[in-house]
Amino acid sequence: MEISSILYGIAIILLIPVLKKIIKWRQFVNTVNKIPGPKSYPLIGTMWEFQGLKRENLFDVQIERMKKYRKDGLYRDWIVGKPEIRLLKAEFIEKVLTSNTNIKKSEFYELEIKKWLGNGLIISSGEKWHTHRKILTPTFHFSILEGFCDVFAEKCQIMIEKLMPFAGTGKTIDIFGYLNHCALDIICETAMGIQMNAQETGESDYIKAVAEISTVGARRFLNPLYHYNWIFSLTSYGARSRKALHTLHSFTDKVIQERKEMRKKISLNKNDSTEGWEDIGKKRRKAFLDLVLDETEKRPFFTDKDIREEVDTFMFAGHDTTTVSAAFALYLIGLHPDVQEKLYEEQMSIFDDSRELPTHKTLSEMKYMDRVMKECIRVYPTVLSVSRNVIEEFEVGGYKIPKGANVSIGIYHVTRDERYFPDPERFELQKKRFETYKGIYRDWVVGTPEIRLQRPEYVEKVITSTTNISKGQFYNLEFKKWLDNGLITSTGETWHTHRKILTPAFHFSILEGFCEIFSEKCQIMIKKIEDNTVWRDEEQYSDVIDVYQYVNHCALDIICETAMGIQMKAQETGENEYLKAVAEMSVVASKRFLNPLYHYNWIFSLSSYGARSRKALASIHSFTDKVIKERQELRKSNISHENKENIDDVGRKRRKAFLDLLLDESEKNPSFTHKDIRDEVNTFMFAGHDTTTVAATFALYLIGLHPDVQERLYEEQKDIFGDSQDFPTLTTLREMKYMDRVIKESLRIFPPILSVSRTVTEEFEVNEYKIPKGTNVSLNIYGCSRDTESFPEPGKFKRKKKQIDLNC
Template identity: 40%
Template structure:
């Protein structure tokens, strides 16, 4: 009797899998795919995040294609680095829903700008866009300067060491910056490395990745009983509690000012700086203010998107400069032209605009090491591309890391060459081949903020330290997690800068 029940369940399970598999396969069967196994599909090809990029690159090469079909369990994914396909996807006004993996962020970010779609995304995008106007971004420069100064002081203890991982220093600096610019509050992550908030931000990044990697954790009915879920709940209690507290206090301050009979610009805080939170508290949609929950979702989204991604970009830029002394020297000479030999003068918004060569260095770094190497779109309604139906419910993977290292678009793609982005060499006529910030209607709204922060942080380091390759030579072991992560660290060496 028991064997009959088990057999029935197995047959039923296989039957459901086959129905789901066929519902997608019949539409996209002409897309090349590696060998499939029943039920598990291609799952055995992708066992760890550190293998994803290598496996994908080898599959594209082996199958001689720029678009792959991948099946993992009940899920079907079309993974592409084809320019025309990416142009179709990223320029679309209707294919704007994020892939199913983004649902793992819902408990933390709710339906903020990153995870929402439809009308809510459109109205919030329209509302938030003005907060990244250059006049507002200019107000954040003093935060970049003050937090960068702390990082420079912390790095002093590494002078003379043959090798150290720069990522822990940069990620704490980036966390300090994002907290102050997003919420107008200081978590002092660099000076208090035991900060509970900082720890919980780091924990959530790990938890989201572990859940994405293990198919068993994809199903909430199972996940809710796991130890990992309990860790997530504990971290979210701290993160949401902190953000809610800051919102409540700031709203009370603004209301007190509104009732005051003597209002001055300084009444609502420092005149020279308005946090992202302040702008959200004063924003309305059709005349209706945002709820505290909506504000928390957007602040938490800004925290998530603007922390590790920017930190990764800064680290890989420092790594490239350390390993390409001729590029570093040219970037340093540019800084000398701007600042002279005054290492203590804080940079201004105008100074950052003048760092043309350093911006080329940052852009070339993001080409080789895009902070988010893979992202995805969900097809909400059947659409046709190139005579092929993309069925409702299917996920399309966008392989930014792949197309940005494709020789069809970037000759000698493995070479670090900032000159690619010199005005005379890069005309932007293929905007969907360079997509570290995505492209089209769902491009990264904070990309100008990120570039400014990267330039401010890197220039601060270069003005104080000369970067050297790690000894012994360090080769990055890249993993496709929520960011492009070096699992063996981003190791360099530094010595005092000479003028």
């Protein structure tokens, strides 16, 4: 009896973990099955519809499922006991792509791709991905691509010569093979530094092996039994896989070996640094493979296996996606003779009768070609979907996506979302609205016309008008409750009166006195960034930071101490309720503007966004009331000073804070109330810190993208300060000519305010269109800064003096 009891006890103890796993699995299954999806069967899951279909019909099943579950925005599949959640909406996909945790690649990559590409960038995750990505980043710089334009042109010229015999014959040809060989030649010569000559030699074993492994991979994914390695290895497809992989790896091993031998020959012939190598007989080219080989010489942990994995990845991703994109582009262009004609006209306008090969400059002039290629990629994306493994549970569309599930990001499906593309299958080449309507177009917003102006000369008519000065009525949605009659939202007599009071606060002599505060607060920000940066060695850091929050806290400290005369110390205290409330109001205002129903106050007030608005406004107004009260108390403590102009603000001499001007006015003029003070403080606090933060963040972003700009800025600082550790003064700031040009150009590309609005009180005319009284006009600052007549290459970050002066 005792023995049986003991055995029962042991059995129960052993069964508890099993039962826990079963319960956990059932909970997992129940969570997944709440998501809509096709009927699932044991073992085969939802893959039953694919069985017995020809390869060309497989995707039709996916299309039908996409249409069926389009409204839900997602659906679930079961594949050999593993759930795959397929996301179809952009907002759902964004949750995955912007996640810092759900970055692990799906386990389905491990079927065939893992054996082929190992831990290359496509497959790897986490620390390994970050390390390899950082090593390879320089190979993606535009200056590298610019240096290879002649290779692109030469290889394409060979392809054209191969195709010429078919011209005018009426024969149908398969363009894919020609493009594939051309792309392989290009990727080998540019990225790998070797000449492949695939177009001259004809058939390529590597290309055949890529096609073979793609076929095998598709068949393995669709057959549940083939997901088990031991079963797959015994099949004919397993044998085909091994043979293809052997060919692929032999090819990349050969590529690596050839480049290594070439490097040895070059090093024997040159005494200088490898930075000046003439790759493939052309000066100053740094091939992708060279960077990888350089890395192995510097870092022992970067092994030969790492090299092959990245070369395998780059070879495949570099030539295959290019081939697919180009093939579909030619297919679509072939279907649209009008597009062919416009492309031909564009080429003739650029080259005329010249036989010169395209350069980086002439490629940048092909605006219509650029639109055609982008639309081709939308209609036929090169990669139909990518997949991630869920590490941390999240929610989309009211459904929980549990940890352990796979999520598929449907690129093909999201580019057919009818919310963004009303006729998604149509090859649509219209420009964006601000380009299409030649600087002016109209919207209707809740029964009110909004005329959008995007040419500088049109905007000038409104800005210089002395009658059309009333702010647009859409300011009344959320800004009016927040800023009320501050300078941003007020008009007419109120605006003029308040502007006159505040004009002295904008004098340069005032700003000069605040330079040391700017420096002190920025120094705190720099220290905070340094303290929160993970340094791998003395010269490189291994983490990415969000600089916006650091700049935001710094800007708030500056505006409070300079304009309001109080020390906020937002950078020292960390989280700030005011900044959170400002961010919340921005979200609420955006949601309210975009939802027509929310334009009605009574509907909005009953919504959750209405509640969020009230809470955020209470926080903002409480903060500004506190700022005003603190300054009033500080003034009382300094009342003994006979001359208020010399009040010692925050221990510094001869500073007249913005808030002091308002408080002085309220003492002299009873009609200037506490509410007037708060309106202007709210306005100045918001406009003063938020626009500064946005402008500084985008400037840092652009400078980060352009190492040459960083270098010149550094040189300018060294020229001005030498080895001095002194803070900048207004005099030294004025010497920063290049810095001035960089900031102005970054403001052009990313203006802190995208548009402003006015209500028309007197009819006027632009471009032969009458703008009637009572309409709103939106002055599109962002659109003006991208006007191609004023800025021939509006998206390009230019720092040349002539261009910057023109911009200003």
